[in-house]
Amino acid sequence: MATLIPSIACLGVIGRNNNPLHIQIFPSYDPATNTYIPARTSLQFHLLLSSTLDVFDLRARRNAAAGVGLSGDFGLLHAVDDRLAAYGFETNTGTKFVAVVDMRGRRVDGGRAPGAGGIGVGGVGTGGGAGGGQVAAAAASSVGLREGEMKVVFKAMQTAYIKLLQNPFFDPDEHSPLTGSGGKKITSKKFAADMRRIGENWGPGMTVL
């Protein structure tokens, strides 16, 4: 039986001024046509990435109130619906990485997941309270995500971003001007290739990207 496992539907790099620096969209499996097409339109992905900024703002406010966690992994930002969910990470310079995961983005036949060896089918537990058992049995066909499973993605993105920053011709201030609004997009082909590699290769349970 074919199983649908999570895959990355979109990777976004958002600058300090909340301006989009780089957006890459990845195709997801479409059961209706049995093909891989993007889950949403480009506009919808833009809207989706932009909406995560609400969550970043909200978390930043709450963190400021609590006096903790100035930056770093924000974990699940929000699930847009039962299929797409956005995860976020913020560097200490205010650059934000957003990974939109399509929970049913990739089809795996017979449980042989290429490049995703660590998928635990039994990972979905017994659920809460009575009646959870049956729920778990049915939910096992779709694979969830553990907390912190997206860290590897953000680490890879950050590595790619650091590589970009090391380029002497890349001026971060041009991309997130201190004036506080706008900025240029990242045009580095190498960075785009890195993003593509990360987005295409990631699967649940991966520890290295």
Next chain:
Amino acid sequence: MDDYPRGSLDHNIPFLLTLGVSPPNSSSAHNPELSKSIKDQAIQVQSDLPTLDLPPAQALLHYIQERDASNLPCIAYEHQLRYRFRVKSAERSFLLPPRRARLPEGIEAPPGAVLHSPFSPLTPISPLYPDGLIDAQWTLKHQELIPSVVLCFYNLVSDPTQTTLGDNQIKSDVNKLRNLLIQAGYKIKLAIVLLSDPVGDHTEYLQDRIENIRRGCALDPKSVFLMPPNETHEDLARMAENMLITLYGAAMEYYKELGRHSRKKRGRGVAPPPTVPPTTGTSQTLSLAGWNVRYDFKSAVLAEYRLEMENALRSYEQAYENLLSSEVVELIPSWSPRWNEARLLADVIAIRSIRCLLWGAQNSAAVRRWQFHRERMADLVERLGRGTSNYGWEAWEARWAIVMANLMEKAGIPEFDPAEMRLYLIPEKNILGERLQPWEFLHHTGYWYRLASRHLYARRARARAMPEDDRRPPGSSPASHIASRGFTYDTFMCPEPHEEFPLEHMSYQGVDHNGMIIDCLSRALREFKQRDQIRLAAELSLELARELNLRQEWAKVVELLRPIWQNMAFRKERWPTLAEEVSWNLRTAASKVGELADVVTIDWELLDRGFTKRKNWQYDIAKSLQSTTPETKPLINIADGQIISPISATFVFRDEEGKAGQTTRAQLCLCSNAHAESAPIPFSRIEVRFNGSINTLVLKHKAEEDNRRQKHGTIVLCPVSLEDVTPNDREPTTEDSTEDDRGTELQGTTDLTLPPGQTLVFVLDIPLREQGEVTALSVIASLETESFDLHQSLKLRDMPNMTHIWYPTPSTRKRITRPVSPLSLRILPRPPKMEIKSEIKEQYYTNEAITLDFDIYNAEDVEAPSKFDALLFCDEDEASLTAPSFTVEVVSEDSNEDNKKSSTSSSSGRESKVSSYFLGDIQPSNTTTVRLSFPPIERPSRYELTLRVVYHLPTNPGTTIIQTAVYQLNVFNPFEANYELLPRVHPDPWPSFFDAEGIQPLSLPSQEDNDEAVVSYKGLTQSWSLLTRYASFASEDLKVVDLDVKVLRQSQPGQQSHGPQPMTCLITRRDPLPDQGKLVKPHTIETTSFDIVAQKLSLDDRGPAPLDLAMVIRWKRIPTSSPEQDGEEEEVINTTTLPCPRFSLFGIEPRVLAQVSYLSEGPDSLTPLILLRVIIENASNHFLTFGVSMDTSDEFAFSGPKLSAVSVLPVSRREVEYRILPTGLAPNGSEEKGEGIKVEVDGGDGNREKKKDGGERGYWIKPGLTVRDKYFQKVLRVIPASEGVKLDAKEGGFLVWVPTGASDEDGGEDGDV
């Protein structure tokens, strides 16, 4: 959730019915709906006693009804309540459904048939008959028809005559009621509350009565409550609480009993046979599995009554699994109505399960349960039903999402309070580490409504995709077609295809998808807004706007989108795709509504190249409103940063500074960032505003060919000439009249049309009027068309890291880097055109009165009233130096006007100044000469002379103009001198110690100014020769007129100031100066000697006496060669006094003087006879004896004592004489004798050298003369005291000059002495 049958989903709460008091409002009245078949058979329970309307009864009822728990949140947080009741009130009677339904007429009961409840599938009158599972009727029965507790209100009559009667009535009524309930077969708890009359009563007696009534009614003590009269509200509340808690226990018991009954029936394990075997349909009856579902469901619901949620959940899940097992639902054919009933039941069970999970705060489990049910249903529908690819399924999906939202709302999860700002909840601890779907984090209802809206979109899309044939009403299409579409479309809880999406010409309305979507989106929007998810809210607003567009509710769209569009984060954060989406949507609606200002603003913004270019769209801002004809011309003012402007402006001053009265060059760049191929923007006016003294600059449009324009690439350089336009000059058009407070403007006209992508660089020469700082603030670009006026304001910014470009030509650019912003200019004051000229000399000399003339030339165009300031500042660090005061005066050309007053400076310390000396009006091109006169300055010093001419022009009286000139004034000493005091022998004998009175004083006036009584000096006299060597340090030739040495007045502190000086001096210059004076060249040394004869006042005073001398040189400058000035230039003789170091004369110590004189032997004699006199002076009071010895020498022969002892009396002197004849063994040739005194300047290289300065020839010999103090055995130094004797610096002793005569002159030797 409202789509589900009433009562099927309600949270079940124990039902309390009050009897005997009329309910205060109809909502709480017990008025159950009963179907007709049941109503016919219903049992009426009626009390015969009249209704109580007394206030205490009403108050109590009111209190009880207020405690109704129907609307409390379904969550365990509210569980702390000690009772929960659903309270209804009946007046005197209520209906109970029959426990066993009679068979309908016409149906013969088979023998042994058992009658069942009318809600059971066993009963023919039930809609479930014969094979239905369970429906909402059953839950409704318990929730609304059959109370668990009936509470009767009775009045306790206080009238003693009537008490027995009243009590008996109560007793009989209660008994009757109980009998009725028992008859009906229900185990309803009966309780009574007795309200005692207000009239006082004895408590014991009352207790007896109550006990009596209780016994009479056979009620247990917990069922009888007394409501004492005149209770306060608190007492009433306490009493009512107690009562309700007691009743709640009874109710729990009631529902427990029912649950037990239900479980007992399930435990039987057989399907009960229906009362009458079914004869219609499949004649199939409910299977055992079906019965189990029914029993489990009942147990679960009854457990819910008891708030045993865990039990309820377990029973629900059991029922659910059984229902969806192969034995129940899979046996139901999908065409059967029972199929949909089963699905409905499955939904109901799932919903109730989810509610149970939410009750226990198992939020993620609830989401899982939700998803699980959806997947089960999808699977079921796919396998057995009509699949998931139709609108029916999407409708269900949407409903399912809304159900979740509704459940969460009912549960009222406190963490989801909007103030908590939570988007989702953290899962329960027990599943936290698992692989979780992100959706399993329970998100707030906004997400659920949004999910529902997505399914509604899908539903609409599916519905729209239906072929027309399927959408025909049943009557107008062939029956076969209808049959086939029955298998295609899932109509579970949604209408048939022809109602879902009717054909266009149908008279009836289809399903309002649009409205449903709008409803969902609005709800979601509210939730997102409450949690500050502004961007997501904007996204939803966009979706909502699209739906509203479909309804053509343009005004609503504008109302919705405009606030978002006005300050959307998309614009500020540069998400152009999102911003343009909002803009286009708003534009569409705004143009329909007639919000033309918005339309133009949006068109203006979307002109920017950052936005996607829309195909087939005419980008021409001027024609923005072409399609509409506005009634009034909209005026649009766009502030800076309000939108993304398609034009940008920069402004640069070329220079950092400018001067008032001049012009400065500046460039205003107007850069278009409009879409390529868009129409050029025809600006009509561009305004630049400054803060500071530059007036507003206005460029007006004038279409013209300007050949001064230069173009290269996208850069167009346009020089614009500017002119001042005062408000009076301005054309009094109506437009200007309103804003005529603008003041003077700088105006220029040029072609302001800005083609896309181009940069217009206006080159401006801005005249500067006043000094100060000026900063360019903002640019307002105005676009005035026939249909609208648009004013875009652009702030001119200077950010760090910003590059400012100057275009020298269109093809070159220069980056301007400056510490100050290129947007600002420092305007310096108008440069002075007054000139100060002077021919100041390089050097001035001490003791010379200095007069400096300064010419002040007015190069201004007009006369200038001027004032003159002069400041003399001493440059030296020495504190003792002060600046001399000086006078200033105007040298007037006509000499008779000499009333010009001069001004003398005020000197303080190192400064000396004249302020605001009024020079008068200086006519243009005229010169006024100012003379500064300094008194002779005594000491060499340097000064800085700062002159300022302060004036203003009559044309601009407010502005003072200052011209400053700084000069260096150097005052030097023109001469320097050094001195040598040589002892000489005074020819006069010393006064006798024994005849002091007979001493003759010197015949000279003693001191210069000692004009007191002539003091006769009778002390010792000494003769000295002062040799002065002075040199000119001037830079030019000077003429020395006179030389003198004067004695400075001695005013030592130890001496009395008025007494005669203890010593007098007579000074005579030896060499006279020429009459015209002596020309002294710079840096040449001149020598002059003076003879000094000093005499002490008294012979008793023989101690050393100081002598302070000063050399006085009187000199004058050599007149300049110009002959005409000779007469005018007065011969100013300056006196320079050079103080000499202090000399010491006299002394008590004995002194030996050597004097030589040459005895002329004859002209032919080459070797003169030398007379050497050795004078020993003893000024002490002692008798001294000296040994005088003369060594023999090869150099000369001598006569005189070779060795003798000389005794010298106190205050006397003795002389020893030698005659020396040199042997003439001159080592070398003789020297030349020159002029002047015979003093060795070179220091004497040795006695053998035959050189004396000057031209005299001769050589030195060294007599070995020794004078020794016999007593002290000390050799006295022989002091040369005449010419021809000098000290031998190397070997000690002294040398005597032997002249050899002038060999080359015939003059021979001379004896000067």
